[in-house]
Structure formats: structure tokens, C-alpha cells
Amino acid sequence: MSSVTTSPGKPSLGSISAGRKIKDRLVQGFVYLAFALAVIPLVSVLWTVLSNGVKRLDADFLGHSMNGVSGRDTGGGAYHAIIGTLEQVAIASAIAVPIAVLTAVYLVEYSGGGRLGKVISFFVDVMTGIPSVVAGLFVLALWLLTFDFGFSGFAGALALTILMIPTVVRSSEEMLKLVPNELREASYALGVPRWRTILFVILPTALTGMVTGIMLAVARVMGETAPLLLTIFFTKAINTDPFKDPQGSLPSFIWEQAKDPNQNSIDRAWTGALVLILIIMVLNLAARLIAGRRAPSGR
Amino acid sequence: MAKRIEVSGLHAYYGGTHAIEDISMTIEPRSVTAFIGPSGCGKSTFLRTLNRMHEVIPGARVEGKVLLDDEDLYGSSVDPVAVRRVVGMVFQRPNPFPTMSIYDNVAAGLKLNGVRRKSQLDEVVEESLQGANLWNEVKDRLGKPGAGLSGGQQQRLCIARAIAVQPQVLLMDEPCSALDPISTLAIEDLIGKLKGQFTIVIVTHNMQQAARVSDRTAFFNIAGTGKPGKLIEIDDTSKIFTNPEQKATEDYITGRFG
Numbered sequence: 001m002s003s004v005t006t007s008p009g010k011p012s013l014g015s016i017s018a019g020r021k022i023k024d025r026l027v028q029g030f031v032y033l034a035f036a037l038a039v040i041p042l043v044s045v046l047w048t049v050l051s052n053g054v055k056r057l058d059a060d061f062l063g064h065s066m067n068g069v070s071g072r073d074t075g076g077g078a079y080h081a082i083i084g085t086l087e088q089v090a091i092a093s094a095i096a097v098p099i100a101v102l103t104a105v106y107l108v109e110y111s112g113g114g115r116l117g118k119v120i121s122f123f124v125d126v127m128t129g130i131p132s133v134v135a136g137l138f139v140l141a142l143w144l145l146t147f148d149f150g151f152s153g154f155a156g157a158l159a160l161t162i163l164m165i166p167t168v169v170r171s172s173e174e175m176l177k178l179v180p181n182e183l184r185e186a187s188y189a190l191g192v193p194r195w196r197t198i199l200f201v202i203l204p205t206a207l208t209g210m211v212t213g214i215m216l217a218v219a220r221v222m223g224e225t226a227p228l229l230l231t232i233f234f235t236k237a238i239n240t241d242p243f244k245d246p247q248g249s250l251p252s253f254i255w256e257q258a259k260d261p262n263q264n265s266i267d268r269a270w271t272g273a274l275v276l277i278l279i280i281m282v283l284n285l286a287a288r289l290i291a292g293r294r295a296p297s298g299r
Numbered sequence: 300m301a302k303r304i305e306v307s308g309l310h311a312y313y314g315g316t317h318a319i320e321d322i323s324m325t326i327e328p329r330s331v332t333a334f335i336g337p338s339g340c341g342k343s344t345f346l347r348t349l350n351r352m353h354e355v356i357p358g359a360r361v362e363g364k365v366l367l368d369d370e371d372l373y374g375s376s377v378d379p380v381a382v383r384r385v386v387g388m389v390f391q392r393p394n395p396f397p398t399m400s401i402y403d404n405v406a407a408g409l410k411l412n413g414v415r416r417k418s419q420l421d422e423v424v425e426e427s428l429q430g431a432n433l434w435n436e437v438k439d440r441l442g443k444p445g446a447g448l449s450g451g452q453q454q455r456l457c458i459a460r461a462i463a464v465q466p467q468v469l470l471m472d473e474p475c476s477a478l479d480p481i482s483t484l485a486i487e488d489l490i491g492k493l494k495g496q497f498t499i500v501i502v503t504h505n506m507q508q509a510a511r512v513s514d515r516t517a518f519f520n521i522a523g524t525g526k527p528g529k530l531i532e533i534d535d536t537s538k539i540f541t542n543p544e545q546k547a548t549e550d551y552i553t554g555r556f557g
Contacts, residue, residue: 112357182394186457188355190408190464191384200411204398 046277053274056267062275065248066236071260078272080238081253085279087242088153088232088249089222092160097214100168107169108176109198127166135162136227144231151233153242156249159227164217171213175206211291219280225251250276301328301498302368302385302467304349309363310527311344311353318344320527322363324517331490331499333509333536336519336551341528342502345519346470349500350386351379367467384412387466391473393453395445395460402441404456408464423463431459432489451482458489462497469493471501475508487512506552510540518548 061077069076103120111117139159143149179202187197203210233246234256250272257269304326311319319341326332334342347353348361351372365372372382395404403410405424414420424441428434433455437448445456454474461469471490475483490499490512503509509516517533532545543549 180394182390182392183396185352185355185388186390186394186396186460187407187411188380189350189352189383189388189390190411190460191380191382191387192408192411193380196411201396201398201407205396207398 049270049273049277052267052270054271056271057274061268061271065238066253067238069236071257071262071265074264076264076268078248078250078253078268078275080235080248081250081272082275082279083238083240084153084156084232084242084248085222085250085276087240088157088160088228088247089218091154091157091242092164092221093214093218095157096161096164096217097168100165101172101210103165103169104172104176105198105203107173109194109202124166124169127162128170130162130166132159132163132224133226133230135159136230138162139227140230150244151231151246152244153232153239153247153249155231156228156247157242159231160221160224163224163227164221167217167220168214171216172206172210175209175213176202178209179205208291211287215284215287218283222280223251223276225255228252229255250279301496303328304468304498304500305364305366306349307364307366309345309348309361309365311341311348311361312359313344313356314358317527319348319519320529322530324530324533326498326500327515328498329494329496330514331494331501331512332533333513333516334500334502334519335504335506335509335516336528336531337521338504339524339528340519340521342519343472344528345530346472346500346502347388349468349470350388351382352388354379384408384464385466386468386470387461387464388470389454389457389461389472389474392477393450393457395448395453395456397444397446399445400442401437401445401448401456404445405459405463407460412464427459427463428456430462430493431455432485432492433459449482451478451485454478454482454486455489458486458493462493466497468498468500471499473502473504476504483508506540510536516540518543518545518551520547520551 060075062082063079064075064077065080066076066078067080103124107117107121111120136159139155139162143155143158144151149155183201183205184197187201188194192201228249229252232249232252234252235246235248239245239247254269254272254276257265257272260266306325307323309319309322310317322345334346336342344353349365349372351361353359353361361373363373367385371377372386396407399407402424405427406414406420409420409423425434425438428437433452436452437456445453448456454477458469458474475486478486487508490501493499494514501509501512513536515533516536516539518531518539519528520531521528531547532539532543534544539548540552543552549555
């Protein structure tokens with residue numbers, strides 16, 4: 001049975017050749033290697049931040065600001081920065097997500113490859129490439145210098161909005177494109193108008209993927225430093241009003257603490273980084289839970 | 300409930316492509332009319348012109364008249380959305396809404412058009428599922444997702460969804476081509492039952508199916524690739540399958556070409 005006959009017209013089910021087995025092993029090895037290479041930096045970053053940051057992750061850190069605390073002192077915390085980051089990102093999301101999702105809906109459902117759609121698509125691509133510091137400079141020039149508003153959390157949120165919109169448009173667009181056309185037709189065939197089809201059939205179908213895209217964008221802007229330095233400025237004190245006076249933020253807190261030569265400051269910087277990662281993780285999990293609950297349960 | 304459809308001088312285009320040419324026919328109420336013909340001959344395109352689904356495709360347009368009991372579907376003041384409420388459609392592949400439960404799928408047409416009264420919805424859902432011979436199989440799991448049903452059940456769910464909005468006409472585009480013989484039989488039985496209530500038009504590649512379920516049969520053909528599809532003849536099903544007027548019809552039915 002194992003002999004391989006090569007007579008034409010009589011193909012036989014021979015065993016896999018040694019060459020193919022070797023190639024199979026080799027490629028398998030490369031895939032594992034590539035996986036390891038991708039995971040090593042991730043694990044390394046997480047481990048470094050965790051091991052360095054965990055020692056200052058205490059009630060003091062989460063409940064106090066840096067008001068009156070100098071670089072050499074122990075204690076002090078990032079309460080003002082956590083408040084600032086949460087407020088700024090919440091405002092940025094509240095502005096950016098509706099605009100971006102509506103843009104994506106227009107591009108996929110309404111433009112039909114038209115001229116306006118192409119122009120919007122082009123500018124979204126251009127916006128994706130804007131360096132974050134330029135977004136900060138833009139808000140600085142327009143909001144702070146031209147309109148003469150002061151430094152505030154809201155100005156920072158505007159800069160983050162500019163960075164968030166293009167990424168959310170792109171990811172939402174991809175998700176909406178994945179919704180099978182058959183569902184649109186099924187809905188139209190029931191005499192459902194297009195806007196209701198979009199609202200009650202298409203968006204719920206794409207929801208899970210869109211939430212993932214939005215969370216990635218949130219995670220990205222939450223770590224932005226440069227645009228915030230130009231718009232929210234610095235403060236060591238707690239400022240819960242995002243519309244007035246400089247506000248803290250976690251990225252700028254980390255940046256400020258890390259450049260101080262004192263070990264106590266550097267410890268605070270690590271813990272700030274850890275808190276930032278934790279906030280992003282919690283938001284991600286929460287978003288997934290909410291999106292998962294909306295879908296009907298399994299069979 | 301059911302309405303007569305009269306089509307005269309209908310042409311359909313996809314951009315610059317002439318898809319079907321000069322079709323005229325009358326489709327009788329409370330009967331089943333089957334469309335047969337080789338692939339690409341315009342049966343499905345023609346079917347989609349009957350509820351203005353053709354124009355959903357970018358660049359597609361229609362010329363000619365489709366009268367539904369003397370009302371022109373393509374009149375300038377007619378809302379295509381309203382047309383589709385009167386002329387329902389079932390597609391080739393079962394396409395229940397994946398985010399909705401069985402109940403919500405059937406209620407979708409009403410809910411999405413603003414009906415909110417629970418008692419009314421309950422009634423329509425049960426009636427429609429019974430109408431689609433699916434009630435007994437799903438009555439204990441109405442809250443489960445529609446996508447969890449088998450292919451044949453999904454297609455009956457789609458039929459239930461289509462009849463829940465109480466259309467006058469039901470268009471079916473190869474409703475059994477993705478189903479096994481048992482499910483096909485279930486759908487065919489259902490078509491026989493539904494024709495007492497609706498005007499039914501079915502596109503099929505299965506000539507035995509056309510012979511089994513339809514009262515009248517229309518044969519479509521195409522002169523060659525790139526040429527528009529044409530209606531060759533329409534007559535009582537028994538006549539088409541035993542003694543058709545046209546040679547082309549006889550050739551197709553007896554399997555001598557295509």
C-alpha cells in the first residue's frame with residue numbers, strides 16, 4: 001500500500017514527502033517565532049510598568065494631588081491628573097464619536113462613491129496622518145490665541161477630538177462595510193425606510209466592531225502628551241472644571257514626574273503609567289460587556 | 300388582499316447595461332406565477348422591478364409601467380418605501396437579522412415602522428409564524444436569535460417576516476435553492492397555502508418545482524451574452540410544460556439547451 005506508483009492515469013494516495021514535512025515544520029517554527037517576537041515587547045512593557053509602578057499604587061496616590069508636594073517628597077498622587085484625563089477624554093469622545101460615526105454612515109450608506117464621499121475620504125486620510133503635536137498647535141492657535149480662551153481641559157479635549165475623529169471614521173467605516181448587503185435588502189423589502197434600516201438593523205449589526213474601534217481610539221488619545229502640554233498647561237492642584245483654568249492629565253503627570261531626578265518622582269511616574277494602563281483596560285472591558293449584552297444570547 | 304399586477308413595456312438597466320427588454324405580462328391575484336429560464340436571463344431583475352428593489356442598486360433604472368390594481372408603481376408621486384410594504388419579498392439566501400431574536404425578526408417590519416403595542420405585535424408574530432408553518436418549532440424559543448435556526452427554518456422565518464407586514468403580493472427569488480429537499484418541500488407546501496391569501500411570484504431554477512407549485516409559468520430567455528433578457532412566453536403551467544407555443548420553451552423544458 002505504501003509503494004508509490006507513478007504510472008500515468010493512476011494517481012495513488014502516497015505518503016507526504018519528507019520535503020513537505022520539513023517545510024511544514026519550518027513554517028510552523030517561523031510562525032511561533034513571529035508570535036514570540038510580537039509578544040516579548042508587550043509582556044516586557046507590562047511587566048516593567050507593573051513591577052515599578054505597583055509600590056506606589058496606594059490610597060495616597062489615587063486620592064491626593066501634587067499640590068504642595070515637591071519632587072523629593074514621598075507621598076503625593078495623581079488624583080488631579082486622573083480627574084483631568086477622564087474629563088478630557090470623556091469630552092473628546094462625546095464630540096468625536098457622534099461626528100465620526102455619522103461620517104462613516106454617510107460614506108458607506110449614502111455617498112455611493114460620489115464626489116463628496118471621495119473628498120471626505122481623502123481628508124480623513126490626511127487627518128489620520130496629522131502628528132499629534134500639530135493638533136495641539138492648531139487648538140493653541142485657534143482656540144487659545146485667536147479666540148482668546150485660556151488654558152483648559154476643554155481645549156485639550158478639542159485637540160484630542162481632532163486626533164480621534166479620523167481613526168473612528170476609518171474603523172467604523174470598515175465595520176459598516178462588513179454588514180452584508182442582504183440585510184439592507186431584507187429591511188428595504190419590508191418597507192422600512194433607509195434611515196430606520198441604518199438605525200435599527202445596520203448599526204446594531206456593526207456595533208461590536210465599532211465599539212472595539214472606538215475603544216482603540218480612546219486608548220490612543222488617552223496616552224497623548226504633546227497636544228495636552230500646549231492646551232491644558234500644567235497644574236499640581238485639583239481642578240474639576242474642564243472649562244476653566246489649567247488641568248492635570250495622566251500623560252503630562254508622567255512626563256513631569258519622569259523628568260525629575262528624584263527617585264520619589266520617578267516612582268510616581270511609573271505608578272501614573274500603571275494607572276493609565278489600568279484605566280484603559282477597565283474601559284475596554286466595560287465597553288465589551290455593554291456591547292456583548294446588546295446582542296441576543298447564544299442558542 | 301391580493302392584487303393583480305399588470306406589466307407593460309418594461310425595460311431595466313444596470314448603468315449602461317440593458318438587462319431586460321420590453322416585458323409585458325399580467326400576473327393574476329391569488330395564484331402562483333413561476334419564472335423559469337437560464338441563468339442571467341433577467342428573471343430576478345424583473346422580479347425586483349415589481350417592488351422597486353431594482354433601483355436600490357446604484358446606477359440601476361427602470362422604464363415602463365407596472366400597474367398594481369390600476370396604480371402605477373413607477374408613478375412620479377409613488378414612494379418606493381410604500382410600494383415595498385405592499386409587495387413583500389423573500390430572498391434566495393435566508394437573511395434573518397443577526398442581532399434580533401426570532402420574535403424580533405418577525406416583528407421587525409412592524410416595529411421598524413413604528414408599531415409598539417405589545418399585544419398587537421404578539422398577535423402578528425404568532426399569526427405570521429403559524430402562516431409560515433414555523434410556530435410549533437419555535438414557540439418555546441422566541442427570544443433566541445433567528446440566526447440559530449436551520450437553513451430551512453430560517454427561510455420560513457424570512458417568509459413569516461415578509462407576511463407579517465401583510466403585503467398584497469409576495470415575491471420569492473429562488474427561495475429553495477439553498478435548502479435541502481425536506482425543507483424545500485416544507486416551503487412548497489407553504490406556497491400552496493399562502494396563495495389563498497397573496498399574489499405569489501416565484502423565480503426558480505427547478506422546473507419540477509415550477510410545475511408543482513405554480514398556476515402559470517413564464518419562460519425568460521437571453522439571445523446571447525451581453526444581450527438583454529426577454530419574456531418568451533407566459534401561459535398556464537400545464538400548457539407550458541406539455542404543449543408550449545414556442546420552440547425555445549420546449550427546448551429548455553426538455554433539456555435540449557442551456
